[in-house]
Amino acid sequence: MSIHLPHRTRLIAADMDGTFLNDAKTFDRERFSAQLEQLDELGIRFVVASGNTYTKLLQYMEGFENRNLIYVAENGAYLADDSGQLAVHPFEPDSVPRVYEVLDSLPQIGALICTTEGVFMPVDREETVVNIIKDYFLSQDTPVPAGMTAYDFVSIFYPGTQMIDSYDQVHGAPIKFPLQTLREDTYPILEILQRDLPASVTAMASGFGAIDLVRTGANKGTGLLDLSERLNIAPESMVAFGDGENDIEMLKVAGTGVAMGHAPQSLREHAQLVIGSPNDGAVLDAIDEIITVERARGL
Secondary structure (H helix, E strand, O other): OOOOOOOOOOEEEEOOEOOOEOOOOOOOHHHHHHHHHHHHHHOOEEEEEOOOOHHHHHHHOOOOOOOOEEEEEHHHOEEEEOOEEEEEOOOOHHHHHHHHHHHHOOOOOEEOEEEOOEEEEEHHHHHHHHHHHHHHHHHOOOOOOOOOOHHHHHHHHOOOOEEEOOHHHOOOOEEEEEEEOOHHHHHHHHHHHHHHOOOOEEEEEEEOOEEEEEEOOOOHHHHHHHHHHHHOOOHHHEEEEEOOHHHHHHHHHOOEEEEOOOOOHHHHOOOOEEOOOHHHOHHHHHHHHHHHHHHHHOO
16 A cells, blocks of 8 residues: 555544444554654644544544544534534524425435434334344344344434434433435435435435435535634645545545545545555554654654
8 A cells, every 4th residue: 555645644534433433443552652653753643534423433532532522513514523513504594494394205214303402213213223223233234132122223323312202301402313214225214315315404424324415515525614613724735534435535635535445436436545454453554554654744
């Protein structure tokens, strides 16, 4: 692997699931901690960029509090750092009732509502999510854990989820609707959503049968542009790593885009480099190479 860095690197952004995290949803923490020290010395910020909630990302990065990390959560709808929330981009209020109508027309999918105040799951989606659970674990060649409920499954990815009987019980401004489908249904459902949702809502596939609804104009790419202004870092000085279609905008913004080996062609065509698997620590290897290049350039 040889990463080409035409500009001095000042920011590294990495997607989590399927990119930075291995199949066990973890990473070499000791190695990354040592890398962070070197990145700090070189003046390079590290950004956790994911469709996950900020709460879930904090779980993934437990032990790295106050290590100068930045979070672009909810596919760019929520930005935070060690000081707290930097920006939030909720849906336009007028679009939310239509989103609910479209979701009600698709009872075969799982649906959650992430808001500025929590995560909510309609109880009438439980049976649907149980079927999706089986499909998810099948895709991982792993048996479904005995006794796992829909709530247990959802809580893995969205800790603190609250069950609701109606949309009236949703509190806070919606910032993302995470949807779950059977893998083979992902793109047919995506087509329906793109056809029926208002222009102010964007539907994007994020892997393993997941589809995220976000506010149009809010994505990981706009999250990086926001950070560009806040931190006075030019986009061409950014390196971004991703593996899914929801990473396309981020790779387009960054001066150097890197796709994982299993990434779809739609993402690869926006990457300057394709690397291996998170199970082999491919992103960590690339970070080591970036550090070597930047040290050779001198401070």
